[in-house]
Amino acid sequence: MKNCDSYRGKTVRAAGYLDDCADNDCQLFADKKAIGISADAWKAVRNAKRDSAEWPKAWNRLAAVAPIGIGYDETFDRKAASLQHSYVVITGRVSKDSCTGFATGTDRAFGIDPIDIRPWTPADGAPANMQ
The missing domain is CATH 1.20.5 (Single alpha-helices involved in coiled-coils or other helix-helix interfaces)
Known part of the structure; x- marks a missing residue:
């Protein structure tokens, strides 16, 4: 994440590609x-x-x-389940310790403590070819 220090502890919206998101793994890729x-x-x-x-x-x-690690939240995970393997926008608070989450460990390490997730649409500036 560019300019990481300026985002630590703040609520942000991060857009990218959500791979698997369940159990011990949830990461947002560029x-x-x-x-x-x-x-x-x-x-x-x-x-x-x-x-x-x-x-x-x-x-x-x-x-x-x-990638940015996305912290665990049961409600978030239920909502994220149908959005795995797609482009999304995640709203959440960036960790004070690490923007990627690697400083907190590797099992469901959070760079962002999630609040909400939604599809990233072309109207929001998503890539034209989202395959």
Whole structure:
């Protein structure tokens, strides 16, 4: 998230591609392509040796494509269930600790504590080709 520090602790609307959202996993990606790019970046982090020159490069690559973790809320999850694998707008409060959620852990780590979710439509500025 660009300009992360300016959003910490504030209520925002974040638009992007919602992948799986249930149980221990709920992340908002910039777009559908970012899912594969993020998976490749995680693989590079896992494969890099901590004391190698590749280690910081791998983490920087991951940070550039990291999704925003969406915190758990039972009501939100019920509403999000039908919107998985689509472009959405999520309203919520950005964590004071981490915009991505990685600072709070990896299982349902929240960068945004969700309040609401709705489809992201072309009228709202959604990508023209949302496939």
